[in-house]
Amino acid sequence: MDLLNVCIIGSGNWATTIARNVGINVVNSQFMENKVNMYVYEEIIDGRKLTDIINTTHINVKYMPDYVLPSNVVAYDDVVTTARDADIIVFAIPPTFVSSCCKTLLGKIKPMAHAVSLIKGFERNDDGQILLISHLIMRQLKIPCSVLVGCNLAHEIAHNNFAEGTIGCRDQKYLRILSDLFKSETFRVVVTDDADCVEICATLRNIIAFGAGLADGLDFNENTKAGIIRRGFLETLQFVDVFYPGSRLATFFESCGISDLVTSCYANRNRRLAEAFVKTGRPLSELEHVLIPGHEPLGPVTSELINLMLKKKGLEEKFPLFTAIYRICTGAYPLSRLVETLRFAREDM
Amino acid sequence: MDLLNVCIIGSGNWATTIARNVGINVVNSQFMENKVNMYVYEEIIDGRKLTDIINTTHINVKYMPDYVLPSNVVAYDDVVTTARDADIIVFAIPPTFVSSCCKTLLGKIKPMAHAVSLIKGFERNDDGQILLISHLIMRQLKIPCSVLVGCNLAHEIAHNNFAEGTIGCRDQKYLRILSDLFKSETFRVVVTDDADCVEICATLRNIIAFGAGLADGLDFNENTKAGIIRRGFLETLQFVDVFYPGSRLATFFESCGISDLVTSCYANRNRRLAEAFVKTGRPLSELEHVLIPGHEPLGPVTSELINLMLKKKGLEEKFPLFTAIYRICTGAYPLSRLVETLRFAREDM
Structure with missing residues (x-):
């Protein structure tokens, strides 16, 4: 049997964190090739190329300066070179770059390759249709795309603190392979085949975390x-039911559901952004860049895309929290509507 | 139609908080008698009886000194006098006093009265059987007992911050009456008939909050x-399934489920107790009194009772978190077992 080759597209902190797990796990596996290519967006840091720095020091000085990568993780500045021989292509880039990256890769990767998206969010495709990132990848590259979610806090995993992840796997024969690829002693991974639900949970929680941050900013209790x-x-359950029917309730009890939601609402950057939005009164467009250099917080963007989906089906009133958060972001609603929404939301959805 | 009379047995902060809502709501209802009796455990404070202070100043100086009760809430130092004419008897006393209180009341209340328990926890009855508090009340008083849960943080409701509660109602004709009795503009109440599940969620979350506090004490992430x-x-779902089958999954999505669990794990006294247990290394028996004068935190006690129930059915291994928390409390397990439990817990319960 041919060994499976894995590559990673991306070099942010989540990509780098998972690259270590992958780098270690392939060496310990009899089914995997040892070398792991990693696509790095090239930058010059103190006069040196970031790829050179990573390949000599094994440290991603830009995003994870305290973290040593295994030497079998090799950085490339070209995405086609990185991915052309890969059987498993792991995507960990910002959502807005996915479409152009897929266009570059189309026709230049193995036709039987399997993608794994670590990216949260929805994106519009060229027709203006709103798609989950994994669906966008599948449509553009014509290969199946699984998802790995559950890392709010890349640095916690990087520092070997206990954390849980969920894989939504779209090909039965990769169930075990993907689990073995990403897990570590402290990063527990559970695999399910309910991939859409896993991805939606990971995406919608950014809206909810933004809402939790609004409450924190208002000094609510x-x-x-x-x-x-x-x-x-509840609105996440309902959203899945309307837009991606057939998902299983059990998936909401995986880490992608309840755990990530709770963590996001207490410790995520969308929460911080919303808190700053309330406390400073400054527009979101200014704050997004102040707070998280290089990382777009997805709460407000996602709430806008979700709102478009809901509006199209005439369902805004059936999702009062998502709608209120979106309208607070745009300024259409005052902040006071947040609690009003909770007080008057109907229970029987 | 005869007007319904309501009384409250108890005068702690949760009893006092809810007494205000009840006092206001009965006046606004055409079905309820205006006067609300409240049983107060008599104490002498600065030379005056607490009942006298409450009845003249309308302030429960002992438990809620900043909070004015409506004047139609009248304090009594005798539980039979308080309850004998009541159609709805609201219990809000510590779990350990429930049995003796019921013995005092037996035969002295209206035979068609309806009880409502605001008390979390399990208790042993005289045969050593472990019962939910509402079941203990039902057995002893021979009347139905509904439950109201959802108040982790009585002071937040007292200060008119938004909060949610869940009523588990055991008599269809009280569904609306109880909701109207307890709600306020800022205290949203949802009624379900899945009373056992409501009460179990409220009870088991004290164990989980204790576990969360252990993690905080260990500076976990x-x-x-x-x-x-x-x-x-997950273990709460499973516990309900084993010991109180027939409950509905939807009940876990009411405030008694997910909301109260999250709030407890971030802000409840069991969490604080566990954190102090880890940080100080002192035995629980010492800390319980240091931390919460007059209030027994229920996490360790409940974990012991739950463990007895699990052991009897040979199910300790099927509930690894509850079992680990119990054994950490007794000293049988080192603290390190907490994360080990998470790492190795089986997903397919």
Whole structure:
């Protein structure tokens, strides 16, 4: 049997974190090639190319300066070179770059390759249709795309703190392979075939975390925040039911569901952004860049895309929390509508 | 139609908080008698009886000194006088006093009265059988007992911050009456008939919050805490399924489920107790009194009772988190077993 080759497209902190797990795991596997290519967006740092720095020092000085990569992870500045021999292509780039990256790769990768997206969010394709990132990859590259989610806090995994991830796998024969590829002693991975639900949970929680941050900014209490988490969870269930029917309720109890939602609402950058939005009164467009250099927080963007999907089906009123958060972002609603929404939301959705 | 009379047994902060809502709501209802009796455990404060202070100043100086009760809430130092004419008897006393209180009331209340328990926890009855508090009340008083849960944080409701509660109602004709009795503009109440599940969620979350506090004490990260919350939620589902079958999954998405669990794990006294247990290394028996004068935190006690129930059915291994928390409390397990439990817990329960 031919050994499977794995590459990673991306070099942010989540890409780098997972590259270490992958680099270690392929060496310990009898089914995998040892070398792991990693596509790095080239930058010059202190007069040196970032790819050179990574390939000599094994440290991604840009995103994870305290973290040593295994030497079998090799950086490339060209995405086609990185991916052309890969059987498993792991995508970990910002959502807005996915479409152009796929266009570059189309026809230049193995036709039987399997993609894995670590990217949260929805994107519009060229027709203006709103798609989950894994669906965008599948349509553009014509290969199946699984997802790995569950890392709010890349640095926690990087520092070998306990964390859980969920893989939504789109090909039965990769169930075990993907689990073995990403896990570590401290990063517990559970695989399910309910891939859409896994990805939607990971995406919608950024809206809910933004809502939790609004509550924090308004100095609301723990019960209010819990109300937002609960309502957001219910609207996520309902959203999946409307737009991606056939998902299983059990998936919401995996780490991609309840755990990531809770973590996001207490410790994620969307939460911080929303808190700053309330406390400073400055527009989101200014704050997004102030708060998270190089990382776009996805809450407001996602809430806009979700709102387009809901509006098209005449469902805005059936998703009062998502709608209120979107309208607060645009300024159409005052902040006070957040609690009003919780008070008057109907239970029987 | 005769007007319904309501009384409240108890005068702690949760009893006092809810007494205000009840006092206001009965006045606005055409079905309820205006006067609300409240049983107060008599104490002498600065030379005056607490009942006298409450009845003249309308302030429960002992538990809620900043909070004015409506004047139609009248304090009594005798539980039979308080309850004998009541159609709805609201219990809000510590779990350990429930049995003796019921013995005092037996035969002295209206035979058609309806009880409502605001008390979390399990108790042993005289045969050593472990019962939910509402079941203990039902057995002893021979009347139905509904439950109201959802108040982690009585002071937040007292200060008119938004909060949610869940009523588990055991008599169809009380569904609306109880909701109207307890709600306020800022305290949203949802009624379900899945009373056992409501009460179990409220009870088991104290164990999980204790586990979350152990993680905080060990300076674990957000992902670890989220793992405890998730695992705790799963074991709660499973516990209900084993011991109180027939409950509905939807009940876990009410505030009694997900909201109260999250709030507890971030802001409850069991969490604080566990954190102090780890940080100080002192035995729980010492800390319980240091931390919460007059209030027993229920996490360790509940974990012991739950362990007895599990052991009897040979199910300790099927509930690894509850079992680990119990054994950490007793000293049988080192603290390190907490994360080990998360790492190795089976997903397919």
